Amino acid sequence: DSGVTQTPKHLITATGQRVTLRCSPRSGDLSVYWYQQSLDQGLQFLIQYYNGEERAKGNILERFSAQQFPDLHSELNLSSLELGDSALYFCASSAPQQEAKNIQYFGAGTRLSVL
């Protein structure tokens, strides 16, 4: 168990809908990262938050947004969903004291199916 909690584990929805994925980082970790894993694109970085502030953006679509709350949990919002958004979405967290290494510990992922 990595200590990173993601909910829900599975999500089935229809095109055009909006969903929210939730992540609770490991205790003490301030950084949260979101990644998308799909068959055609592989594992791709989406966005990073550190202590409530956006730190970096990767290949994140404009239809997607995220935030990190004062209690450090994070949410990834996906809107106007398309079939191609079906993927496994991971959250990872890392500790400030490990910044030199930045070992990221991953949650179990949320599997999104858009029908």
Next chain:
Amino acid sequence: AQKITQTQPGMFVQEKEAVTLDCTYDTSDPSYGLFWYKQPSSGEMIFLIYQGSYDQQNATEGRYSLNFQKARKSANLVISASQLGDSAMYFCAMREGRNRYSGAGSYQLTFGKGTKLSVIP
């Protein structure tokens, strides 16, 4: 150009034997980190081992060791005494850059496409 290349889509190894999974990387940053993660069929990503670009010795974690050849830009994972539970996808990843911000950095990982390891009894 791909930053992380894993040339072996699939590998087979006999139980109790050692296996090497290949990873080459491309970066011009002098400070970087290399990681290996394991993804079993259940889907979670499990951190295995880390190697920093300035580390003098190859990293080891139990049955996992990293064969780091900086000049060749390779970071191969060696699994000794393979077990059936080692059957999984293995991903090599790289983090580039130093801290750009006080107390935190932008340290996203770039992943390779993975190698599927199957351990044969």
